[in-house]
Amino acid sequence: MTATIADTIYARLSQQIITGALSAGEKLRQDHIARAFDTSHVPVREALLRLEAHGLAQSEPRRGMRVTALDPAEIREVIEMRVALEPLALQHAVQNATPGDLQAIDVARLACDGAEDMPTWEARNRAFHRAILTPCAMPRLLSAIDDLHIASSRHLHAHWRQRWRQRTDTDHAAILMAMKRRDAETACDVLRRHLRRAL
Template sequence: MTATISDTIYQNLSQQIITGELSAGEKLRQDHIARTFDTSHVPVREALLRLEAHGLARHEPRRGMRVTALDPAEVREVIEMRVALETLALQQSVQNMSPVALDKIDRARIACDEAQTMPQWEALNRAFHRAILTPCGLPRLLHTIDDLHIASARHLFAHWRSKWVQQTDKDHAALVQALRRKDLSTAKGILTRHIRRAS
């Protein structure tokens, strides 16, 4: 599927919000965004509505669309929702996992381990998690998990950016081995521990 200008604007702005380049309360001005991307207001409005749907922006009366604040109280809820939904997706994934899917997962694991910066690592970490869950074949569930990953990513950048160091993720490696054995119980245990470490 070809990305639209609205997709491009959404991806650009969401990444800036996740990484903290656009701070909480900052106004998202349609005119300025339209000029930046050399487009009309229509795709800008579409992108802003998507940001709002993903909890990254909120329209405030007489103040316009602004970046939402990062609420530390939501972190525990997001983590527990991820545990519940990702282990549910994993249960279905294991049943449908092909050798091709396993190879894709392992490539995603290696790419994540080789990340040179935190923004690069965060995007590749999300790609790894998406790869292990995509075989579940449940698009609505995957969409909800994607939203939770966005919330988790904002927390990670806010609290861990200065402490991030490149390293091999042993949980990812152990998870891949469990998936190759189709050992669902071990895989779910590793995934649960791995997600909760993010808190």
């Protein structure tokens, strides 16, 4: 599926919000964004509505669209939701995963381990988590999890940027090994523990 200009605008702005390049409270001006992307206001409005739907922006009466503030209480809720939903997806993914899926997961794991900075690691970490869950073939569940990943990513950047260091993620390796053995119980146990560490 070809990316639209609205997709491109959404991807760029969401990444800037997640990484903190656009800070909480900053105004998202349609005219400025349209000029920056050399486009009309229509795709800009679409991108801003998607940011709002994902909790990254908020429309305020007579003040326009602004970047939402980080809510410390939100991360606990997000992690608890991920702990509930991701093992459900993983359980089905373990049963459905093809050799090609497992190879793609291993490529994602190695790419994550090889990241040399926080923004690259965060994007690749998100890609690894998406890769292990995609074989579940449950699009509504995956869409809900994608939204939670976006919220998690913003908190990761805000709270771990100064403490991040390059490392090999042994949990990622353990999940992949369990998937190769079709051991859904172990894979899900490791994933739950891995997610709870974020708290």
